[in-house]
Amino acid sequence: MTPTAQQFSQAAAAKAVDLRHRAIIQKNIASYDVAVTRSRDRFSDWQNARSKAAAIKWETINHLDRYLEEFERNILANGGHVHWAEDAEQARQIVLTLAQQHGVRKVVKAKSMTTEEIHLNDALTAAGIQPVETDLGEYICQLRNEPPYHIVTPVMHLSKADIGKLFHERFGTPPDAPAEELTMVARRQLRQDFLSADMGITGANFLIADSGMIALTTNEGNGRLTVSLPRIHVAIAGLEKVIPRLSDLGLFWPVLCASGTGQALTSYSTLVGGPRRDGEVDGPSEFHVILLDNGRTKLLANPEMRDVLHCIRCGACLNTCPVYKTIGGHTYATTYQGPIGSVLTPRLRGAEEWSHLSFASSLCGSCTDVCPVRIDLHHHLLHNRRDAIASKFDNPIQRIAFKLWLWTVQSPARYVAAGAIARLGLRLGFTNWFAKPWTATRDLPTAPRQSFRNWWEKVGQASRLSDVKPSTGGTPVQHHP
């Protein structure tokens, strides 16, 4: 096991039995579930909406070079600039160079997972530039000096009381202040930052090829202020975010909002198509878009996994995942958590260190069911597992155990013998050491004296035969003791 995998295991074990954490997450996701059900009901055919979204994303990703060039051409025509970054370091350098050229001291940021992915805030701080997160959830993360817990809901793991305590310590609000008061404190603090920042940095939910615009989906309005007030706007987006046409937003905006927060549309679905134009009264004098690869072309080169690049980062697969809900977002120690994170991270950041995430799944397939762009997530977890095993990045003990299992089940005699040994072992209490990881937090049922095989031969078969007779006085079905 790599140290990363070991830390993951330990953190997961601790979180899984943290009942306070569980209560907060369940409350949060329960209200999300209600909203999502309601917003999917607004569609006459949600399944067809998913198919349409998947088809458009397939078309774009499989002609990505063409759409990226079209997007670039139209951004330039609209007076913007396009930069290409092969990796996180190049992306950071582009931002820092722009910041230095413009004498930037303070940056306001709208929520962007891509900037988390490239660890932009650390780079800005190291260069003497103050980054201010303006999404309320991200702002709370920044005050706590911790990464977002969830790609859409950054502080899903905190209760109102936790945030009240934090604001009490930082801003002197009453410890039991209601959510509204806490929000207004953040509003006042951040308003000053908006008015004094030199640069606004956002991500992009969509890059629109045919019109040379980026689309931003927000509720708070921080995204709109970020692109309105500072003198320079920089948007950083993974190159898979492109969609062909402006008209595609008629589908993608409602699909993203339904899956992300359960809204018909969020408060602000914003389009930015360049810097302030002649005749406009306000807006930045420069608009830059950074297109980030950072491993994405590796996924593109894998036709089996290519549909992972369809992802619109709605977070639905996190909210439905029994593993995510049990171990929590921080346990993953990745930018992208949950099923999409477990699929992406080994591919983007290296299978040797991150393959353990692909094994942390029940393969229930719920992620695939909810994905609005029909990414085959749980099969991709299997693809990652297969490749990890082929590269010997899996757990060696597990590999031996599976070999032993295979050898056992290949012979009926060995299978019977193994069953007898296991039943005896369980009854004699070997579980104390053998099944300890299981029994530490769960009960193990007592082992039956006979195997199902034995029972079937003696009793089960006969009772089944009598049971199928259309008589009323048949032998009642006996249950396996």
Add this chain to the structure above:
Amino acid sequence: MNSAREHILGRVRTALRVPAKTPAAPSAAPIFPPVTDLETRFREEFSGLKGEIITDLPAFLSAFPNIASAVPQVAGNATVQQADLGVTGCDCLIARTGSVAVCTRSAGGRALSVLPPVHLVIARRDQIVADLPAALALWQQRYDRHWPSNLCVITGASRTGDIEKILVMGAHGPKRLVLYLES
């Protein structure tokens, strides 16, 4: 960074030489039920999002000492940053979602509809369109190749649910979204 551009596009082209399995084709059927009575639906949705529809414009305006306005119907006396009310027009109203579509031209720039604590939209009844695709088509028809630098579909006032999913209005943008419908 031109070499980065060539490297990335080169990798993309190499990658795409191997085709991926095509997904099942979607049906051509619409994904939303049709919107029939545009104005009734718009009013329902807009009000459901805590939007306020006013009928007495002068009475409403009298409560605001500092007004910044982008429309001729309302006189403005304040800058965007001082205003406690921002008044704008719009490109259209969207019935299905109760939204207001604005851009820098119809809303007097970028900040006026988001910086002041209250946003008043002055619109006409005949500006109501059925749905988002209709609004996007209208934008395309009106502005294609001469796009305003900023456009926005506003669906309710600013809100957040970041603290325990408790709904709080006015996170950063306007706390109130108000509409005056001219006949």
